[in-house]
Amino acid sequence: MENDNVASPNMQQDFEGLILHENPHLIDLCCELINSEWPRSHTARRRNLECSCDNLPTCLILVQKNTKVPRVVGHSKISRIPSIQHGAFIESVVIDKNMRGKGLGRILMHQTEDYMKSIGLKEAYLSTYDQQGFYTKLGYSFCERVCIYGSSISLRPTLTDKVPSVEEKREKSTESQNCTLSLFVPPPPPPLPVFVNASKVPNSSFNVPQTIIANGHPKKDFMKKTLT
Numbered sequence: 166m167e168n169d170n171v172a173s174p175n176m177q178q179d180f181e182g183l184i185l186h187e188n189p190h191l192i193d194l195c196c197e198l199i200n201s202e203w204p205r206s207h208t209a210r211r212r213n214l215e216c217s218c219d220n221l222p223t224c225l226i227l228v229q230k231n232t233k234v235p236r237v238v239g240h241s242k243i244s245r246i247p248s249i250q251h252g253a254f255i256e257s258v259v260i261d262k263n264m265r266g267k268g269l270g271r272i273l274m275h276q277t278e279d280y281m282k283s284i285g286l287k288e289a290y291l292s293t294y295d296q297q298g299f300y301t302k303l304g305y306s307f308c309e310r311v312c313i314y315g316s317s318i319s320l321r322p323t324l325t326d327k328v329p330s331v332e333e334k335r336e337k338s339t340e341s342q343n344c345t346l347s348l349f350v351p352p353p354p355p356p357l358p359v360f361v362n363a364s365k366v367p368n369s370s371f372n373v374p375q376t377i378i379a380n381g382h383p384k385k386d387f388m389k390k391t392l393t
């Protein structure tokens with residue numbers, strides 16, 4: 166199912182994947198790119214992107230090389246999944262509207278997966294309302310819902326874990342103060358809408374590779390790929 170014939174060699178040469186927090190001068194361009202697809206206040210978007218760090222969440226961008234003015238054409242964000250130690254969640258995948266259909270989405274996803282592997286992750290998860298076809302082409306298959314809220318397994322203390330001193334705690338808090346999201350556990354998501362035709366589609370959440378619209382709500386599917 167997976168097709169590794171990526172975009173033309175030129176496309177690959179003309180674009181490079183970068184880690185957003187290592188290129189803070191590109192944050193505003195990245196805000197514009199994401200907001201062109203999912204409009205939100207620039208300040209809120211910027212604050213969210215400023216949370217990108219080495220320890221997840223990490224934002225990756227696809228940038229056109231050798232242009233007079235920098236051009237951010239793609240973005241993805243990798244977030245921790247508290248209940249799955251070796252997996253992470255890919256979200257906010259977007260390619261510039263004028264650059265779609267040229268293989269850049271595939272390049273962006275491959276770079277995202279390569280980055281995940283480089284930090285020891287073994288499984289990529291994501292959810293989508295209407296891009297099942299794109300992700301299926303990249304080797305993703307339908308899976309059960311995963312939750313990105315809650316505290317991380319790796320953060321839970323075990324009997325062998327050392328209890329941090331007050332100084333260590335203070336240091337950690339200073340480190341994270343620019344990233345309120347990492348300290349703040351958001352409330353659980355609202356209940357899912359009731360689908361009028363759900364009873365006609367058993368296990369529809371991961372058997373049916375197309376969007377089902379009922380009561381005006383698109384259905385979100387969860388997908389997964391083992392990173393090899």
Ligand SMILES: CC(C)(COP(=O)(O)OP(=O)(O)OC[C@H]1O[C@@H](n2cnc3c(N)ncnc32)[C@H](O)[C@@H]1OP(=O)(O)O)[C@@H](O)C(=O)NCCC(=O)NCCS
Binds near residue numbers: 264292296297
């Ligand atoms: C989804 C998105 C990232 C794809 O980027 P793209 O650059 O257009 O995708 P590519 O050109 O790299 O496509 C790679 C392959 O997937 C296929 N593909 C792309 N979108 C598809 C879709 N919606 N359904 C089926 N196949 C699709 C392409 O035909 C191509 O197949 P090929 O290699 O056999 O020719 C882009 O359309 C986008 O930014 N959409 C808006 C934001 C969005 O919906 N993001 C996903 C949130 S879950």
